[in-house]
Amino acid sequence: MDLDFVERHSAEFELKDGTRVLLRPVVPEDRDLFIAAFGRLSDETIERRFMTKLQRLTNDMLTYLTVLDYENHFAWGVRATDEPGAPGIAVGRYVRSNEDPDSAEAAITVVDSHQGRGLGTLLLHVLAVTARDHGIKRFRSYLSSENRKMIGILKDAGSAMKVDSPGVMVSDVELDALAGRLAKFPHHEAIVAAAGGRTKRENGSKRKGKT
Numbered sequence: 001m002d003l004d005f006v007e008r009h010s011a012e013f014e015l016k017d018g019t020r021v022l023l024r025p026v027v028p029e030d031r032d033l034f035i036a037a038f039g040r041l042s043d044e045t046i047e048r049r050f051m052t053k054l055q056r057l058t059n060d061m062l063t064y065l066t067v068l069d070y071e072n073h074f075a076w077g078v079r080a081t082d083e084p085g086a087p088g089i090a091v092g093r094y095v096r097s098n099e100d101p102d103s104a105e106a107a108i109t110v111v112d113s114h115q116g117r118g119l120g121t122l123l124l125h126v127l128a129v130t131a132r133d134h135g136i137k138r139f140r141s142y143l144s145s146e147n148r149k150m151i152g153i154l155k156d157a158g159s160a161m162k163v164d165s166p167g168v169m170v171s172d173v174e175l176d177a178l179a180g181r182l183a184k185f186p187h188h189e190a191i192v193a194a195a196g197g198r199t200k201r202e203n204g205s206k207r208k209g210k211t
Contacts, residue, residue: 092123
Protein backbone atom coordinates (compact mmCIF):
# COMPACT_ATOMS: atom_id res chain seq x y z
CA MET A 1 0.00 0.00 0.00
CA ASP A 2 1.19 3.50 -0.92
CA LEU A 3 1.83 5.23 2.42
CA ASP A 4 1.26 8.60 0.79
CA PHE A 5 -2.27 7.49 -0.12
CA VAL A 6 -3.01 6.70 3.53
CA GLU A 7 -1.45 9.95 4.73
CA ARG A 8 -3.44 12.06 2.29
CA HIS A 9 -6.69 10.38 3.32
CA SER A 10 -6.11 10.58 7.08
CA ALA A 11 -7.64 13.07 9.51
CA GLU A 12 -7.68 13.50 13.27
CA PHE A 13 -10.90 14.28 15.14
CA GLU A 14 -11.96 15.02 18.66
CA LEU A 15 -15.25 13.35 19.58
CA LYS A 16 -17.93 15.08 21.62
CA ASP A 17 -16.64 13.49 24.83
CA GLY A 18 -13.06 14.63 24.17
CA THR A 19 -11.78 11.29 22.79
CA ARG A 20 -9.19 11.82 20.08
CA VAL A 21 -9.32 9.52 17.06
CA LEU A 22 -7.59 8.99 13.74
CA LEU A 23 -9.69 8.33 10.66
CA ARG A 24 -7.97 6.65 7.72
CA PRO A 25 -8.58 4.08 4.97
CA VAL A 26 -8.39 0.41 5.88
CA VAL A 27 -5.29 -1.29 4.46
CA PRO A 28 -4.25 -4.97 4.09
CA GLU A 29 -1.89 -4.64 7.06
CA ASP A 30 -4.89 -4.02 9.36
CA ARG A 31 -5.73 -7.71 9.80
CA ASP A 32 -4.46 -7.76 13.39
CA LEU A 33 -6.44 -4.60 14.20
CA PHE A 34 -9.58 -6.31 12.93
CA ILE A 35 -8.92 -9.43 14.98
CA ALA A 36 -8.35 -7.37 18.12
CA ALA A 37 -11.41 -5.19 17.53
CA PHE A 38 -13.61 -8.23 16.87
CA GLY A 39 -12.54 -9.54 20.28
CA ARG A 40 -13.93 -6.35 21.86
CA LEU A 41 -17.37 -6.73 20.28
CA SER A 42 -20.24 -8.08 22.32
CA ASP A 43 -22.21 -11.06 21.01
CA GLU A 44 -25.11 -8.65 20.44
CA THR A 45 -23.05 -6.26 18.31
CA ILE A 46 -21.58 -9.15 16.29
CA GLU A 47 -25.01 -10.56 15.54
CA ARG A 48 -26.36 -7.15 14.56
CA ARG A 49 -23.46 -6.52 12.17
CA PHE A 50 -23.16 -9.96 10.56
CA MET A 51 -26.78 -11.09 10.98
CA THR A 52 -25.53 -14.34 12.50
CA LYS A 53 -23.61 -15.66 15.49
CA LEU A 54 -19.91 -15.56 14.68
CA GLN A 55 -17.06 -16.80 16.86
CA ARG A 56 -14.13 -15.41 14.87
CA LEU A 57 -13.11 -13.81 11.60
CA THR A 58 -11.81 -16.40 9.14
CA ASN A 59 -8.80 -15.78 6.90
CA ASP A 60 -11.10 -15.34 3.92
CA MET A 61 -13.20 -12.82 5.81
CA LEU A 62 -10.12 -10.88 6.90
CA THR A 63 -8.90 -10.72 3.33
CA TYR A 64 -12.29 -9.48 2.14
CA LEU A 65 -12.42 -6.85 4.90
CA THR A 66 -8.92 -5.47 4.37
CA VAL A 67 -8.00 -5.91 0.68
CA LEU A 68 -9.89 -3.17 -1.18
CA ASP A 69 -9.88 -1.39 -4.53
CA TYR A 70 -10.80 1.99 -2.96
CA GLU A 71 -13.43 2.69 -5.59
CA ASN A 72 -16.03 -0.07 -5.69
CA HIS A 73 -15.10 -1.29 -2.21
CA PHE A 74 -13.88 1.33 0.25
CA ALA A 75 -13.55 1.04 4.02
CA TRP A 76 -12.62 3.65 6.62
CA GLY A 77 -11.20 2.70 10.00
CA VAL A 78 -11.03 4.69 13.22
CA ARG A 79 -8.28 4.30 15.82
CA ALA A 80 -8.33 5.66 19.38
CA THR A 81 -5.09 7.62 19.46
CA ASP A 82 -5.19 8.28 23.22
CA GLU A 83 -5.33 4.58 24.11
CA PRO A 84 -2.23 2.35 24.34
CA GLY A 85 -1.41 0.95 20.93
CA ALA A 86 -4.08 3.13 19.26
CA PRO A 87 -6.56 0.24 18.86
CA GLY A 88 -9.13 0.09 16.09
CA ILE A 89 -12.55 1.05 17.46
CA ALA A 90 -14.80 1.44 14.41
CA VAL A 91 -15.04 0.72 10.71
CA GLY A 92 -17.41 1.77 7.96
CA ARG A 93 -17.47 0.44 4.41
CA TYR A 94 -19.44 0.51 1.20
CA VAL A 95 -19.49 -2.11 -1.56
CA ARG A 96 -20.90 -1.13 -4.95
CA SER A 97 -23.68 -3.34 -6.30
CA ASN A 98 -22.83 -5.35 -9.40
CA GLU A 99 -26.48 -5.26 -10.50
CA ASP A 100 -26.94 -1.52 -9.87
CA PRO A 101 -23.64 0.42 -10.11
CA ASP A 102 -25.39 3.56 -8.83
CA SER A 103 -26.05 1.81 -5.52
CA ALA A 104 -23.79 0.47 -2.80
CA GLU A 105 -24.38 -1.51 0.37
CA ALA A 106 -23.02 0.31 3.41
CA ALA A 107 -22.24 -1.02 6.88
CA ILE A 108 -20.79 0.48 10.06
CA THR A 109 -19.46 -1.26 13.18
CA VAL A 110 -18.38 0.42 16.42
CA VAL A 111 -16.90 -1.49 19.35
CA ASP A 112 -19.25 -1.47 22.32
CA SER A 113 -17.04 0.65 24.58
CA HIS A 114 -17.11 3.52 22.06
CA GLN A 115 -20.74 3.43 20.97
CA GLY A 116 -22.80 6.56 21.47
CA ARG A 117 -19.88 8.94 20.89
CA GLY A 118 -20.69 10.03 17.36
CA LEU A 119 -18.53 7.53 15.46
CA GLY A 120 -21.46 6.12 13.49
CA THR A 121 -22.36 9.56 12.19
CA LEU A 122 -18.72 10.37 11.44
CA LEU A 123 -18.30 7.18 9.40
CA LEU A 124 -21.59 7.60 7.55
CA HIS A 125 -20.46 11.12 6.66
CA VAL A 126 -17.07 10.12 5.22
CA LEU A 127 -18.56 7.08 3.46
CA ALA A 128 -21.18 9.26 1.77
CA VAL A 129 -18.64 11.81 0.57
CA THR A 130 -16.30 9.10 -0.70
CA ALA A 131 -19.06 7.19 -2.47
CA ARG A 132 -20.37 10.31 -4.23
CA ASP A 133 -16.83 11.03 -5.42
CA HIS A 134 -16.89 7.60 -7.08
CA GLY A 135 -20.26 8.03 -8.78
CA ILE A 136 -22.46 6.20 -6.28
CA LYS A 137 -25.90 7.76 -5.82
CA ARG A 138 -27.45 5.85 -2.93
CA PHE A 139 -26.64 3.61 0.02
CA ARG A 140 -28.61 0.51 0.86
CA SER A 141 -28.13 -1.01 4.30
CA TYR A 142 -29.56 -4.12 5.89
CA LEU A 143 -29.92 -3.94 9.66
CA SER A 144 -31.29 -5.94 12.52
CA SER A 145 -34.56 -4.39 13.68
CA GLU A 146 -32.95 -4.34 17.15
CA ASN A 147 -30.10 -2.09 16.00
CA ARG A 148 -31.87 1.05 17.17
CA LYS A 149 -28.76 3.24 17.31
CA MET A 150 -27.88 2.71 13.65
CA ILE A 151 -31.51 2.92 12.58
CA GLY A 152 -31.70 6.29 14.34
CA ILE A 153 -28.56 7.53 12.59
CA LEU A 154 -29.91 6.50 9.19
CA LYS A 155 -33.31 8.06 9.85
CA ASP A 156 -31.56 11.30 10.80
CA ALA A 157 -29.75 11.04 7.46
CA GLY A 158 -33.09 10.95 5.64
CA SER A 159 -33.31 7.19 5.15
CA ALA A 160 -36.39 5.53 3.71
CA MET A 161 -36.68 2.57 6.09
CA LYS A 162 -38.84 -0.51 5.56
CA VAL A 163 -39.08 -4.14 6.65
CA ASP A 164 -37.06 -6.49 4.43
CA SER A 165 -37.78 -9.76 6.24
CA PRO A 166 -38.67 -10.78 9.80
CA GLY A 167 -36.19 -9.02 12.10
CA VAL A 168 -34.39 -7.25 9.24
CA MET A 169 -34.84 -3.66 8.09
CA VAL A 170 -33.61 -2.22 4.81
CA SER A 171 -32.56 1.40 4.51
CA ASP A 172 -32.11 3.48 1.35
CA VAL A 173 -30.32 6.84 1.57
CA GLU A 174 -30.04 9.11 -1.48
CA LEU A 175 -26.57 10.64 -1.29
CA ASP A 176 -27.41 13.86 -3.13
CA ALA A 177 -30.07 14.62 -0.52
CA LEU A 178 -27.73 13.59 2.28
CA ALA A 179 -25.02 15.93 0.99
CA GLY A 180 -27.05 18.99 1.96
CA ARG A 181 -27.47 17.73 5.51
CA LEU A 182 -23.80 16.84 5.87
CA ALA A 183 -22.60 20.26 4.70
CA LYS A 184 -23.98 21.72 7.95
CA PHE A 185 -21.70 19.59 10.15
CA PRO A 186 -18.84 21.53 11.78
CA HIS A 187 -16.29 18.91 10.65
CA HIS A 188 -17.57 18.73 7.07
CA GLU A 189 -14.52 20.45 5.55
CA ALA A 190 -12.11 18.02 7.20
CA ILE A 191 -14.22 15.05 6.09
CA VAL A 192 -14.31 16.24 2.48
CA ALA A 193 -10.54 16.81 2.53
CA ALA A 194 -9.87 13.32 3.87
CA ALA A 195 -12.25 11.67 1.39
CA GLY A 196 -10.64 13.54 -1.49
CA GLY A 197 -7.08 12.78 -0.37
CA ARG A 198 -6.26 16.40 0.36
CA THR A 199 -5.32 16.31 4.04
CA LYS A 200 -1.54 16.25 3.58
CA ARG A 201 -0.32 19.80 3.99
CA GLU A 202 3.08 21.14 3.05
CA ASN A 203 4.31 20.71 6.63
CA GLY A 204 3.01 17.12 6.72
CA SER A 205 0.38 17.75 9.39
CA LYS A 206 -3.12 16.32 9.14
CA ARG A 207 -6.28 18.36 8.97
CA LYS A 208 -8.16 18.24 12.27
CA GLY A 209 -11.85 18.46 13.02
CA LYS A 210 -14.17 18.28 15.99
CA THR A 211 -17.35 16.24 15.99
